[in-house]
Amino acid sequence: xxxxxxxxxxxxxxxxxxxxxxxxxxxxxxxxxxxxxxxxxxxxxxxxxxxxxxxxxxxxxxxxxxxxxxxxxxxxxxxxxxxxxxxxxxxxxxxxxxxxxxxxxxxxxxxxxxxxxxxxxxxxxxxxxxxxxxxxxxxxxxxxxxxxxxxxxxxxxxxxxxxxxxxxxxxxxxxxxxxxxxxxxxxxxxxxxxxxxxxxxxxxxxxxxxxxxxxxxxxxxxxxxxxxxxxxxxxxxxxxxxxx
Amino acid sequence: xxxxxxxxxxxxxxxxxxxxxxxxxxxxxxxxxxxxxxxxxxxxxxxxxxxxxxxxxxxxxxxxxxxxxxxxxxxxxxxxxxxxxxxxxxxxxxxxxxxxxxxxxxxxxxxxxxxxxxxxxxxxxxxxxxxxxxxxxxxxxxxxxxxxxxxxxxxxxxxxxxxxxxxxxxxxxxxxxxxxxxxxxxxxxxxxxxxxxxxxxxxxxxxxxxxxxxxxxxxxxxxxxxxxxxxxxxxxxxxxxxxxxxxxxxxxxxxxxxxxxxxxxxxxxxxxxxxxxxxxxxxxxxxxxxxxxxxxxxxxxxxxxxxxxxxxxxxxxxxxxxxxxxxxxxxxxxxxxxxxxxxxxxxxxxxxxxxxxxxxxxxxxxxxxxxxxxxxxxxxxxxxxxxxxxxxxxxxxxxxxxxxxxxxxxxxxxxxxxxxxxxxxxxxxxxxxxxxxxxx
Numbered sequence: 001x002x003x004x005x006x007x008x009x010x011x012x013x014x015x016x017x018x019x020x021x022x023x024x025x026x027x028x029x030x031x032x033x034x035x036x037x038x039x040x041x042x043x044x045x046x047x048x049x050x051x052x053x054x055x056x057x058x059x060x061x062x063x064x065x066x067x068x069x070x071x072x073x074x075x076x077x078x079x080x081x082x083x084x085x086x087x088x089x090x091x092x093x094x095x096x097x098x099x100x101x102x103x104x105x106x107x108x109x110x111x112x113x114x115x116x117x118x119x120x121x122x123x124x125x126x127x128x129x130x131x132x133x134x135x136x137x138x139x140x141x142x143x144x145x146x147x148x149x150x151x152x153x154x155x156x157x158x159x160x161x162x163x164x165x166x167x168x169x170x171x172x173x174x175x176x177x178x179x180x181x182x183x184x185x186x187x188x189x190x191x192x193x194x195x196x197x198x199x200x201x202x203x204x205x206x207x208x209x210x211x212x213x214x215x216x217x218x219x220x221x222x223x224x225x226x227x228x229x230x231x232x233x234x235x236x237x238x239x240x241x242x243x244x
Numbered sequence: 245x246x247x248x249x250x251x252x253x254x255x256x257x258x259x260x261x262x263x264x265x266x267x268x269x270x271x272x273x274x275x276x277x278x279x280x281x282x283x284x285x286x287x288x289x290x291x292x293x294x295x296x297x298x299x300x301x302x303x304x305x306x307x308x309x310x311x312x313x314x315x316x317x318x319x320x321x322x323x324x325x326x327x328x329x330x331x332x333x334x335x336x337x338x339x340x341x342x343x344x345x346x347x348x349x350x351x352x353x354x355x356x357x358x359x360x361x362x363x364x365x366x367x368x369x370x371x372x373x374x375x376x377x378x379x380x381x382x383x384x385x386x387x388x389x390x391x392x393x394x395x396x397x398x399x400x401x402x403x404x405x406x407x408x409x410x411x412x413x414x415x416x417x418x419x420x421x422x423x424x425x426x427x428x429x430x431x432x433x434x435x436x437x438x439x440x441x442x443x444x445x446x447x448x449x450x451x452x453x454x455x456x457x458x459x460x461x462x463x464x465x466x467x468x469x470x471x472x473x474x475x476x477x478x479x480x481x482x483x484x485x486x487x488x489x490x491x492x493x494x495x496x497x498x499x500x501x502x503x504x505x506x507x508x509x510x511x512x513x514x515x516x517x518x519x520x521x522x523x524x525x526x527x528x529x530x531x532x533x534x535x536x537x538x539x540x541x542x543x544x545x546x547x548x549x550x551x552x553x554x555x556x557x558x559x560x561x562x563x564x565x566x567x568x569x570x571x572x573x574x575x576x577x578x579x580x581x582x583x584x585x586x587x588x589x590x591x592x593x594x595x596x597x598x599x600x601x602x603x604x605x606x607x608x609x610x611x612x613x614x615x616x617x618x619x620x621x622x623x624x625x626x627x628x629x630x631x632x633x634x635x636x637x638x639x640x641x642x643x644x645x646x647x648x649x650x651x652x653x654x655x656x657x658x659x660x661x662x663x664x665x666x667x668x669x670x671x672x673x674x675x676x677x678x679x680x681x682x683x684x
Binding site for chain 1: 247250254257258261262489492493494496497498499500501502503504669
């Protein structure tokens with residue numbers, strides 16, 4: 001579903017932020033990108049979601065190239081990041097209707113889907129409150145609902161549990177597992193080991209813009225002869241990270 | 245098209261549902277304009293006279309008729325008269341000539357009356373007028389009778405010259421009528437003095453008479469102020485619905501839906517154009533009513549009484565405004581898509597605003613007519629075209645050039661915006677590039 005081939009990204013004339021990254025995410029798979037801040041996770045996810053164009057290499061989603069057919073890709077992906085905020089003066093109801101129209105969901109289906117999604121995440125009592133009046137967790141739930149309004153085949157979540165309390169984090173993680181069971185491909189970036197370990201079928205360790213190792217949490221632990229996945233990450237990071 | 249309308253409806257709802265924003269967009273320009281309209285003449289008056297009160301007039305040897313006229317005439321209400329005799333003036337001038345000179349330099353207008361009878365001897369002004377009309381009624385030669393009102397001012401100051409001319413324009417004819425009504429009874433009874441005006445009963449004649457002057461006056465003020473306020477509206481809206489929306493990340497959310505970039509931008513552009521055009525029309529209406537409520541017709545009045553455009557002239561004005569709001573919006577969008585930092589975006593959006601303020605003052609004092617090459621300069625050409633419409637010098641060729649230049653620039657700027665979306669739709673808040681520099 002997602003094919004990233006030799007992708008590099010350079011901002012203006014600066015050095016490469018992402019260097020020759022390649023990986024694939026299959027159907028019904030959760031793929032994690034794990035790395036420290038500044039490793040290039042967000043840039044990579046923005047290239048995959050068509051927000052940025054790769055300087056080199058190509059990204060294909062469901063067979064479409066991000067450079068050639070960005071619209072077709074946007075129809076098939078749901079992208080969520082904590083950086084993308086909802087309009088603070090609008091209500092969840094208004095936002096759902098607006099994005100429903102933008103995703104060409106038939107008018108008669110919008111209320112039905114809205115009711116179902118809002119009930120699933122406990123948004124219904126807050127449906128007519130303005131976003132600015134809601135808690136961080138509730139805002140994140142609304143963001144998820146709106147990102148997945150069109151039932152996308154590929155879901156890209158950048159730090160999906162960032163800033164959330166334990167209960168909401170758990171709810172989000174459960175939902176991602178549900179999506180996986182439904183055959184959706186999920187690409188998520190995180191710097192929380194437990195999230196990566198529990199959710200991801202495969203994890204790519206990103207250090208200074210390069211994937212230094214890739215595999216399941218178990219495989220990575222074994223490969224680095226570590227006691228646990230967290231130790232494995234630090235060993236890899238120390239080995240490959242260069243200062244400056 | 246459907247998506248464009250969805251974006252348009254969404255943005256319009258946001259503007260209308262937020263009363264604070266609506267006030268800022270629609271009422272702020274109008275309120276600022278009203279303040280400017282009232283403060284500017286006061287400021288000019290203050291600069292020329294050093295006083296914020298009515299214009300000071302020093303009247304020497306005023307006849308009783310003038311004192312009575314000054315007391316009762318509506319036009320006299322804008323002047324502050326000080327009456328003294330010639331002897332008092334001499335005494336004052338002797339006592340403090342420098343103060344008197346200073347007063348004149350500060351814009352005090354000196355009005356002197358004197359009258360000479362048939363024998364060249366000093367006479368009472370009012371009595372002399374009465375006798376003059378008696379002579380005329382009796383068909384007698386009035387001889388060397390003289391009745392003069394001399395207006396003195398500081399010739400070194402253009403402002404004082406204008407004030408004096410305006411004083412004469414306001415007072416002279418009306419005071420002459422006043423004299424005739426009071427002292428010309430004998431002549432009037434003989435059938436003299438009644439002016440023959442074919443259309444004196446027709447209010448339309450009065451309107452047209454004023455309109456010719458008012459439109460000339462309006463040509464100095466309205467084009468600059470309308471375009472300036474429209475840009476204020478366009479830039480605040482563009483800052484809000486594009487730059488601020490990008491900063492918050494909401495623009496990214498919309499961009500990631502499968503709608504074409506062109507629909508996203510045109511939807512937002514339509515909102516800006518609609519609101520700014522409505523705002524410009526409201527500004528025009530405000531100016532129109534300001535003109536029709538301005539009965540003082542002061543020299544420094546920004547909008548003299550009676551401004552009026554024909555429906556066709558109005559149509560050309562509004563079409564010009566519409567196409568100008570498109571190019572302004574495209575310019576603002578272009579700035580937003582070229583600069584990432586919100587502070588820099590706002591600063592750069594304000595540069596055209598500052599230029600338009602200069603242009604407004606330039607137009608206020610510009611004596612020359614427009615020249616052909618000026619119509620090749622976007623936005624400025626709109627000001628020149630509206631100015632020409634008010635001056636009655638509208639040319640279809642200039643109108644078409646203005647529409648073409650501004651329309652073409654809009655298309656070019658929008659195409660550049662769409663081409664430049666890479667990395668400009670989403671501004672990463674937390675990421676940093678490999679040099680450690682944040683990408684805000």
